Amino acid sequence: MRLCSIASGSSGNCIYVGSEEAHVLVDVGISGKSIEKGLNSLDLTGKDVDGILITHEHSDHIKGLGVISRKYGIPIYTTGGTADAMLRMKSLGKMPEGLIHEIREDEPFGIKDLTVNPFTIPHDAAQPVGYRLECGEHSVGIATDLGKYNDYIVKNLENLDAVLLEANHDIRMLQVGKYPYYLKQRILGDRGHLSNENAGRLLCRILHDNLKAVFLGHLSRENNYEELAYETVCSEVTLGDNPYRSRDFKIQVAKRDHISEIITV
Numbered sequence: 001m002r003l004c005s006i007a008s009g010s011s012g013n014c015i016y017v018g019s020e021e022a023h024v025l026v027d028v029g030i031s032g033k034s035i036e037k038g039l040n041s042l043d044l045t046g047k048d049v050d051g052i053l054i055t056h057e058h059s060d061h062i063k064g065l066g067v068i069s070r071k072y073g074i075p076i077y078t079t080g081g082t083a084d085a086m087l088r089m090k091s092l093g094k095m096p097e098g099l100i101h102e103i104r105e106d107e108p109f110g111i112k113d114l115t116v117n118p119f120t121i122p123h124d125a126a127q128p129v130g131y132r133l134e135c136g137e138h139s140v141g142i143a144t145d146l147g148k149y150n151d152y153i154v155k156n157l158e159n160l161d162a163v164l165l166e167a168n169h170d171i172r173m174l175q176v177g178k179y180p181y182y183l184k185q186r187i188l189g190d191r192g193h194l195s196n197e198n199a200g201r202l203l204c205r206i207l208h209d210n211l212k213a214v215f216l217g218h219l220s221r222e223n224n225y226e227e228l229a230y231e232t233v234c235s236e237v238t239l240g241d242n243p244y245r246s247r248d249f250k251i252q253v254a255k256r257d258h259i260s261e262i263i264t265v
Helices: 032-041 065-072 080-087 151-156 171-176 181-188 196-206 226-239
Strands: 002-007 014-018 023-026 051-053 076-079 100-103 109-111 114-120 129-135 138-143 162-166 213-217 250-253
Touching (some): 002 162, 002 213, 080 100, 138 151, 162 196, 171 181
Parallel strands (some): 213 250
Antiparallel strands (some): 014 023, 114 129, 129 138
8 A cells, every 4th residue: 555645734735546457646735736746756647546535624624625636537525515515615716526426434335455444533624534444454644634532433443554733833933823712722622733742642542563754834934833742743753651762663644745655555
């Protein structure tokens, strides 16, 4: 399996997951041109993409969906609530009939040799989900846009080979920053976004001997920066009640505006 961040940040998200037979994108919250550029960097085109998995309907996750789906006729997989919310958005344009496939939380489905497991996440959207993708004995997980984590989320992220976790903000930067009070409360709330500290604590819950790589994603442009997210998460791992240290596996920050390295597991 392969995991690669084409773009990840509060301004736009697009993640590639591949196997021997399948190529999928998790979210397409960047321009169609940027999506195609990212795919080309992977020696792929839109014609190679077997499915688009949408986590929720916010624009930084679906901005390029209308353009890319109309151009290539790529199947779209998302929950019913998210689909309904997307179809009400004029910014996407007319969506081709028959491309949207409704999925349900905790009901796995297949895309060629990939098994996709959607799981509920707490976020202020219609029916948001994270994804666990498996092929044979290998698995990767995507969990961004969650205000908190619980045992259910931990269970869905256990025993992964690679994971992309949200590390959205530094709490102090957010508190003293220029955002209005209501927006700060939204981000800090149980249906908001995961802080650097909580990303590190969640990571501590899912560490195991075979975890090879961790991407920190969905960083806020205003309330975080790469070095701070990285150092905070590493500190939580080092100080946490676990036998691991951050050097035991690869941690890297997914870039906002260019493609990451490809992780192969």
